[in-house]
Amino acid sequence: MARGSEPILISGGGIGGLITAYCLAHQGIPVRLFEQSAEFKEVGAGIQLGPNIFKVLEKVGLKDAVLADAHRPPAQEMRDALTGKLITNIPLGETFAKRFGQPYAVTHRADIHGTFLQACQSSNLITLETSRRVDGYEDHGDHVAVTLNNGEHVTGRALIGCDGMWSKIRDRIVGDGTPRVSGHIAYRGVLKRADVPDDLWRPDVVLWAGPRTHFVHYPLRRGELYNLVAVFHSDHYEEGWNAEGAKDVMWQHFKMQVPQVTRMLERIETWRMWVLCDREPVKDWSKGRVTLLGDAAHPMLQYLAQGACMATEDAVTLAEKVAAAPDDPAAAFNAYTQERYLRTARTQIMARVYGEFYHARGVTAELRDMAVGGRTVEESYDGIAWLYGGP
Numbered sequence: 001m002a003r004g005s006e007p008i009l010i011s012g013g014g015i016g017g018l019i020t021a022y023c024l025a026h027q028g029i030p031v032r033l034f035e036q037s038a039e040f041k042e043v044g045a046g047i048q049l050g051p052n053i054f055k056v057l058e059k060v061g062l063k064d065a066v067l068a069d070a071h072r073p074p075a076q077e078m079r080d081a082l083t084g085k086l087i088t089n090i091p092l093g094e095t096f097a098k099r100f101g102q103p104y105a106v107t108h109r110a111d112i113h114g115t116f117l118q119a120c121q122s123s124n125l126i127t128l129e130t131s132r133r134v135d136g137y138e139d140h141g142d143h144v145a146v147t148l149n150n151g152e153h154v155t156g157r158a159l160i161g162c163d164g165m166w167s168k169i170r171d172r173i174v175g176d177g178t179p180r181v182s183g184h185i186a187y188r189g190v191l192k193r194a195d196v197p198d199d200l201w202r203p204d205v206v207l208w209a210g211p212r213t214h215f216v217h218y219p220l221r222r223g224e225l226y227n228l229v230a231v232f233h234s235d236h237y238e239e240g241w242n243a244e245g246a247k248d249v250m251w252q253h254f255k256m257q258v259p260q261v262t263r264m265l266e267r268i269e270t271w272r273m274w275v276l277c278d279r280e281p282v283k284d285w286s287k288g289r290v291t292l293l294g295d296a297a298h299p300m301l302q303y304l305a306q307g308a309c310m311a312t313e314d315a316v317t318l319a320e321k322v323a324a325a326p327d328d329p330a331a332a333f334n335a336y337t338q339e340r341y342l343r344t345a346r347t348q349i350m351a352r353v354y355g356e357f358y359h360a361r362g363v364t365a366e367l368r369d370m371a372v373g374g375r376t377v378e379e380s381y382d383g384i385a386w387l388y389g390g391p
């Protein structure tokens with residue numbers, strides 16, 4: 001096979017890896033994707049999708065497919081978890097879509113991941129392989145060679161590490177060790193619509209801000225499910241996304257909050273836990289014919305609800321750069337990193353700021369409430385236009 005027609009190799013079949021494979025194939029570039037798990041799967045939880053993801057999904061023809069199973073919340077509301085007082089309500093309907101040119105939606109992770117998977121499966125330029133872990137690679141200048149867990153050596157035109165927060169490929173390119181543990185933990189649970197008491201069910205994204213805690217809920221899958229995420233400060237550390245969270249630990253942080261919060265938290269039998277981590281932003285995450293994408297490149301806290309949105313933006317930009325220089329992946333990867341690093345760094349940094357803001361206590365919380373509560377709807381939109389108006 002001529003080097004130029006060799007596939008681009010991708011390590012990791014999460015949201016970032018699948019959308020990257022699809023976007024490359026959409027540009028006519030063959031791809032071979034390796035996922036270490038036995039099947040392509042996402043964890044059972046919700047994900048918020050800002051208008052910026054729909055702008056890029058529209059370019060590659062996947063916007064309607066993602067919206068098909070999603071829920072469109074009429075508003076995003078913030079309330080005080082100790083008093084129940086409304087802090088701010090930002091409309092997400094028509095005025096929002098008019099301002100940003102795209103909608104706001106919330107969806108089940110399995111639904112968006114499944115949409116990307118189906119799109120990949122329907123392309124004859126993409127080969128998807130499960131139970132294949134990428135254990136190492138060599139960049140030979142005119143091609144890359146990857147070593148898989150079964151001992152097989154596979155060659156390709158270039159390699160993209162979409163292998164998430166704990167990326168092994170990042171070790172070789174950036175070498176900045178393990179992710180930064182934020183000291184925040186998220187517990188997640190999903191309820192069926194029928195299990196949510198009628199007086200507590202809301203069509204909006206509702207965030208209850210408490211001292212060193214916050215609790216978010218919103219409907220999923222066309223309103224058939226209800227997503228709950230409770231976040232609190234803790235030093236506990238455990239790698240991965242699926243450990244069981246101890247109820248009594250969570251309860252210590254939330255028991256003094258309003259009944260709308262505690263009654264909802266009581267509905268979940270088994271919580272799943274994420275220890276929230278991120279990394280310092282870096283200027284460059286490409287080296288020769290190897291680059292990174294999504295959480296492998298710029299892992300961020302979830303407070304702006306943007307990790308998957310940023311991975312999708314990355315994928316569209318990366319594929320455009322590769323299509324513009326198909327015989328020079330190193331130059332394409334360099335152009336991709338240059339275009340992406342400031343936007344993703346800003347999102348990483350601002351996500352930390354939003355975390356502090358949600359978890360504020362005392363006078364800081366009062367100042368927050370005064371600042372955001374006094375804004376007009378247009379002013380609220382202006383505050384987030386750098387993010388939602390892009391890329």
Ligand SMILES: Cc1cc2nc3c(=O)[nH]c(=O)nc-3n(C[C@H](O)[C@H](O)[C@H](O)COP(=O)(O)OP(=O)(O)OC[C@H]3O[C@@H](n4cnc5c(N)ncnc54)[C@H](O)[C@@H]3O)c2cc1C
Pocket residue numbers: 011012013014015016017034035036037046047048049132133134135162163164165167168186229274276293294295296302304305306307308309310311
């Ligand atoms: C609590 C929480 C809430 C969030 N909410 C939102 C939100 O509302 N909106 C939003 O946009 N984002 C949100 N995010 C962020 C989002 O979930 C992530 O940014 C996104 O899932 C990252 O996708 P990824 O494909 O880069 O990485 P991952 O999803 O981590 O996928 C990596 C994949 O690579 C595979 N892999 C790893 N190593 C190897 C290897 N050596 N070989 C082969 N395969 C390998 C893994 O098995 C996995 O399938 C949230 C995150 C958290 C923790």
